[in-house]
Amino acid sequence: MSILSKKTGTSPGSLVYIGQGGEHPVEMVHFSYDLDNLDLKTFSFQDVPRPDQDRKNLILVFGVHEMEPIRAVGQRFQIHPLILEDIVNTKHRPKLDRSEEHIFLTMKTCLWADQDQGVRLDQVSFILTGSTLVCFLENRDVFPDEFQKRLAEKQGRLRSMDIDYTLYALMDLFVDNFFLALEKLEDQLDLLEEEMVEQPREEHLQKIFQIRRTISAIRQTVWPMREILSSILSRNEDLFGQKTRVFFRDLYDHCQQIMDSLELQRELNTSLHEVYLSLISHRMNTVMKLLTIIATIFIPLTFIAGIYGMNFEYMPELSWPAGYFICLGFMAAIGLGLVGFFKLRRWF
Incomplete structure (x- = not known):
């Protein structure tokens, strides 16, 4: 009162x-x-x-x-x-x-x-x-x-x-x-x-x-x-x-x-x-930028993992002795390539 x-x-x-x-x-x-x-x-x-x-x-x-x-x-x-x-x-x-x-x-x-x-x-x-x-x-x-x-x-x-x-x-x-x-x-x-x-x-x-x-x-x-x-x-x-x-x-x-x-x-x-x-807006933009970069890197890796996660009977790469390591290396190359590209463009 x-x-x-x-x-x-x-x-x-x-x-x-x-x-x-x-x-x-x-x-x-x-x-x-x-x-x-x-x-x-x-x-x-x-x-x-x-x-x-x-x-x-x-x-x-x-x-x-x-x-x-x-x-x-x-x-x-x-x-x-x-x-x-x-x-x-x-x-x-x-x-x-x-x-x-x-x-x-x-x-x-x-x-x-x-x-x-x-x-x-x-x-x-x-x-x-x-x-x-x-x-x-x-x-x-x-x-x-x-x-x-x-x-x-x-x-x-x-x-x-x-x-x-x-x-x-x-x-x-x-x-x-x-x-x-x-x-x-x-x-x-x-x-x-x-x-x-x-x-x-x-x-x-x-x-x-x-x-x-x-x-x-x-x-x-x-x-x-x-x-x-x-x-x-x-x-x-x-x-x-x-x-x-x-x-x-x-x-x-x-x-x-x-x-x-x-x-x-x-x-x-x-x-x-x-x-x-x-x-506050700048800090939020910085966080969103970092999350966007991380998401961009993992999008192609998730795509590759999704393809080889399908249960098809005839997938010749599955029978290769080194298929697992080749796939991991290819995914690592894509991830590192994207990181290098973002660094070159000074996006982070």
């Missing part, structure tokens, strides 16, 4: 977790900072902090499979139930919504699992309101450790620029994960090509289809993300400050590079499929 069927019959705004996570309890962290100070505090959903309006605030929620923490954060920041519903639905398409109180943005990031499972796509959702950014992550391992190190640096842009730059910085790190996954996919395609040329096997075809599905899933994720960034950069949108829009333009370029790389890898994957079919 599809996990999406969990929402069947529920009212709009009902919080039903749609996803594959939920192995670890929900964790929540609050970063409160300005140019000079940085405070870090973990909290529970019973004690959601009230942001300091004089400082920038980053609230990280690791895990969206428990509804009480999501409701508590939603009540604190007056997040609409329909947006909370999108946050806990990790199969949701990336999108950008704007209201009078806040900006809601949801996107995907990916991690390379292993060669068998390929990439894992995780949802990341943002709520930007005032000087506070709330980030909901499906799993903790998608959050990069280097971000906290950058936040601790007083000389970095994270401490000096507005909170919308923090949103960009996180989005940039999550988008960069796609480049790492594409490098792994490219290595897999190169290795697959080498193995196929040496000896094509059925598991190679299964691997080709798996990589094709992975490329398609990443493309369906990055394509709407590129449209979101295009909307942010359009002249009709003033969601972010001019200083930050420059960085979002660079992020748009990254998404475009990912799309270009996906197109190249999809073409390479299609070419590998064609190469696999060609190699």
Whole structure:
């Protein structure tokens, strides 16, 4: 049964977790900072902090499979139930919504699992309101450790620029994960090509289809993300400050590079499929050619054996003392002659 069927019959705004996570309890962290100070505090959903309006605030929620923490954060920041519903639905398409109180943005990031499972796509959702950014992550391992190190640096842009730059910085790190996954996919395609040329096997075809599905899933994720960034950069949108829009333009370029790389890898994957079919066909033709040569050699020998296997009373060769050896020699001469002829024509 599809996990999406969990929402069947529920009212709009009902919080039903749609996803594959939920192995670890929900964790929540609050970063409160300005140019000079940085405070870090973990909290529970019973004690959601009230942001300091004089400082920038980053609230990280690791895990969206428990509804009480999501409701508590939603009540604190007056997040609409329909947006909370999108946050806990990790199969949701990336999108950008704007209201009078806040900006809601949801996107995907990916991690390379292993060669068998390929990439894992995780949802990341943002709520930007005032000087506070709330980030909901499906799993903790998608959050990069280097971000906290950058936040601790007083000389970095994270401490000096507005909170919308923090949103960009996180989005940039999550988008960069796609480049790492594409490098792994490219290595897999190169290795697959080498193995196929040496000896094509059925598991190679299964691997080709798996990589094709992975490329398609990443493309369906990055394509709407590129449209979101295009909307942010359009002249009709003033969601972010001019200083930050420059960085979002660079992020748009990254998404475009990912799309270009996906197109190249999809073409390479299609070419590998064609190469696999060609190699299998070539190997089959080689086998059929060898069997045809063997059958051609034995056809005249079978004909001779069939003649002397008939039960006629008057066959003068049967009474010859050397008839058996003469017949064998004649058959051997025919067989060797055919082999020499095929060799001369370079048929094998």
